[in-house]
Amino acid sequence: MVSGLKLIPLLCLTSGLWAAVVYGNHSGSCKTCPSGWTQFDGSCYMFHFRDMDWADAERYCTTVGGNLASVHNKEEYTFLKTTLQAVAGKQLAVWLGGYDAVKEGVWLWSDGTFFDFKLWFKGEPNNYTGHENCMEMNFRGREYVNDSNCNVKRSFFCEKRL
Known part of the structure; x- marks a missing residue:
């Protein structure tokens, strides 16, 4: 395991599309676009x-x-x-x-x-x-x-x- 680095692959359902997200020392929530925006x-x-x-x-x-x-x-x-x-x-x-x-x-x-x-x-x-x-x-x-x-x-x- 890489020291000090946590990589946990997550899948998030965003706007009907599956996207890969890498979790490090950030919030575990998936980032999505606000309403009216396209990702x-x-x-x-x-x-x-x-x-x-x-x-x-x-x-x-x-x-x-x-x-x-x-x-x-x-x-x-x-x-x-x-x-x-x-x-x-x-x-x-x-x-x-x-x-x-x-x-x-x-x-x-x-x-x-x-x-x-x-x-x-x-x-x-x-x-x-x-x-x-x-x-x-x-x-x-x-x-x-x-x-x-x-x-x-x-x-x-x-x-x-x-």
């Missing part, structure tokens, strides 16, 4: 139809305990696209949590996680108008991750870690 890969996500500029969308997400969604792999990106299609019935352009407003070309996630995103559309980000500092997915309704003007009003995804 995926250790985070909870909520889509908001209400159009806001990027800063107001980020502020809203912080009031519900999260940030605009960050995307760290293809599976997470696919999950967001699939969720958006199911909820909205089409691929709307939506805000994600990426931005380079502090320094042009240095992209950050609003949740503070490491920016490792590699799924930009060809030629993006390009700061086309000189004022494109915020990340959107589904630009013009296509599978197209783009840098956009932060003042444009869009729907958005909030994310909070479990």
Whole structure:
């Protein structure tokens, strides 16, 4: 047995899905998403139809305990696209949590996680108008991750870690 480390596998029924949970020196309860949020890969996500500029969308997400969604792999990106299609019935352009407003070309996630995103559309980000500092997915309704003007009003995804 590993000294000082207790690993007890548990199975929890969360939102109708079975998930493996590892018990260490934490509460033995299973972490689940609040009502209205959808769980995926250790985070909870909520889509908001209400159009806001990027800063107001980020502020809203912080009031519900999260940030605009960050995307760290293809599976997470696919999950967001699939969720958006199911909820909205089409691929709307939506805000994600990426931005380079502090320094042009240095992209950050609003949740503070490491920016490792590699799924930009060809030629993006390009700061086309000189004022494109915020990340959107589904630009013009296509599978197209783009840098956009932060003042444009869009729907958005909030994310909070479990």
